[in-house]
Amino acid sequence: METTLVLVKPDGVQRRLVGRILARFEEKGLQVVGLRLRMLDRPLLERHYGAHRSKPFYEGLVAYMASSPVVAVALRGKNAVAVVRKMMGATFGSKAEPGTIRGDFAVSDGFNLVHGSDSPEAAAKELELFFGADGVVDWRPGDMEWVYDVSDGAR
Ligand code: UDP
Numbered sequence: 001m002e003t004t005l006v007l008v009k010p011d012g013v014q015r016r017l018v019g020r021i022l023a024r025f026e027e028k029g030l031q032v033v034g035l036r037l038r039m040l041d042r043p044l045l046e047r048h049y050g051a052h053r054s055k056p057f058y059e060g061l062v063a064y065m066a067s068s069p070v071v072a073v074a075l076r077g078k079n080a081v082a083v084v085r086k087m088m089g090a091t092f093g094s095k096a097e098p099g100t101i102r103g104d105f106a107v108s109d110g111f112n113l114v115h116g117s118d119s120p121e122a123a124a125k126e127l128e129l130f131f132g133a134d135g136v137v138d139w140r141p142g143d144m145e146w147v148y149d150v151s152d153g154a155r
């Protein structure tokens with residue numbers, strides 16, 4: 001099982017899409033192990049988006065992400081990092097495939113509703129950044145045996 005970080009970005013919260021976005025991940029079978037609405041400040045964003053510091057869109061990205069609350073979600077499941085990235089769709093809403101979150105709900109190339117960790121290593125760092133103090137909640141889903149084939153491990 002893998003755990004990944006999703007952020008419903010400020011536009012997702014302002015557009016009241018939190019429930020619909022979370023529903024997609026829940027329907028897929030991913031398990032919510034952390035959930036928090038919060039404002040992000042510049043120091044946290046500088047760590048979260050450190051890899052993008054030299055990019056032309058960096059300042060605009062930080063301003064966007066600090067402009068309004070986000071919902072941070074820790075999601076657990078088999079291959080959760082890759083599954084979430086696929087469900088989010090391509091970075092630019094104008095290019096994202098229909099059926100993906102960005103493809104269905106976003107047309108902007110900057111305001112694209114969701115963030116998802118792009119590797120297990122990034123997920124570990126980002127989960128620490130967003131849930132480090134309280135940690136995620138480890139709990140066993142009651143429908144585990146029906147979401148996964150558990151006859152031979154969780155497949
Ligand atoms: N972004 C942007 N302009 C760009 C590329 C990215 O405004 O040309 C923003 C966009 O909100 C994106 C975020 O910066 O989600 C991080 O970029 P990244 O390449 O990591 O895309 P993601 O992993 O979110 O698909």
Ligand code: MG
Pocket residue numbers: 118
């Ligand atoms: Mg990224």
